[in-house]
Amino acid sequence: QSVLTQPPSASGTPGQRVTISCSGSSSNIGSNTVNWYQQLPGTAPKLLIYSNNQRPSGVPDRFSGSKSGTSASLAISGLQSEDEADYYCAAWDDSRVVFGGGTKLTVL
Amino acid sequence: EVQLVESGGGLVQPGGSLRLSCAASGFTFSSYWMSWVRQAPGKGLEWVANIKQDGSEKYYVDSVKGRFTISRDNAKNSLYLQMNSLRAEDTAVYYCAREVVVAATHGWFDPWGQGTLVTVSS
Numbered sequence: 001q002s003v004l005t006q007p008p009s010a011s012g013t014p015g016q017r018v019t020i021s022c023s024g025s026s027s028n029i030g031s032n033t034v035n036w037y038q039q040l041p042g043t044a045p046k047l048l049i050y051s052n053n054q055r056p057s058g059v060p061d062r063f064s065g066s067k068s069g070t071s072a073s074l075a076i077s078g079l080q081s082e083d084e085a086d087y088y089c090a091a092w093d094d095s096r097v098v099f100g101g102g103t104k105l106t107v108l
Numbered sequence: 109e110v111q112l113v114e115s116g117g118g119l120v121q122p123g124g125s126l127r128l129s130c131a132a133s134g135f136t137f138s139s140y141w142m143s144w145v146r147q148a149p150g151k152g153l154e155w156v157a158n159i160k161q162d163g164s165e166k167y168y169v170d171s172v173k174g175r176f177t178i179s180r181d182n183a184k185n186s187l188y189l190q191m192n193s194l195r196a197e198d199t200a201v202y203y204c205a206r207e208v209v210v211a212a213t214h215g216w217f218d219p220w221g222q223g224t225l226v227t228v229s230s
Contacts, residue, residue, distance in 0.1 A: 035216040035217070037217070044221065044222050045153065045203070045220050047216055050215065056218065090216075092214045095167045096167060096169060097145075097214075
């Protein structure tokens with residue numbers, strides 16, 4: 001049982017916009033910033049969004065993040081086949097990191 | 109190029125020990141907090157432990173406290189995870205990751221290593 005709650009799956013067709021939610025509590029998302037990681041099949045996780053809504057260099061602007069209260073969201077616009085991956089939200093909670101259970105995104 | 113390379117994984121019997129290593133390159137290792145994160149087969153990510161730049165602070169997830177020890181050697185640009193009293197539920201790919209800290213606040217993990225597989229089984 002993960003501390004942060006994500007839907008186990010999401011899907012969309014190429015070109016569509018999809019959102020993935022991440023729900024936490026006052027001790028994690030409510031008090032700290034949220035980061036998102038993308039894990040392509042068979043590879044290590046990669047930073048996708050940091051500090052709620054910042055994109056590292058090299059991440060397309062099709063990816064965006066937001067946070068409100070104790071929840072956060074990842075939005076992917078102009079969905080592409082290469083976006084098919086697992087997505088994890090994460091936040092600090094006291095002196096530990098907590099992750100969401102992950103959302104498997106399927107591009108139909 | 110910033111790079112993290114883990115090693116030391118393998119098959120170990122329940123109750124056994126294993127030491128993981130993570131070799132860092134392309135950045136000033138001694139300036140960063142470092143973490144271990146694991147992923148059981150087919151499961152999600154779980155943070156395991158982290159260590160401050162000078163090794164003076166270490167934190168662990170409850171499930172490994174008293175069994176795992178995180179350490180570092182800044183002269184060798186290396187991070188370690190000593191794992192004792194291993195259990196079947198410790199079976200996972202173990203990733204090391206560099207922590208970015210901003211204004212004394214823990215931030216995000218970037219980059220991650222490629223991971224090393226630890227299998228605990230008789």
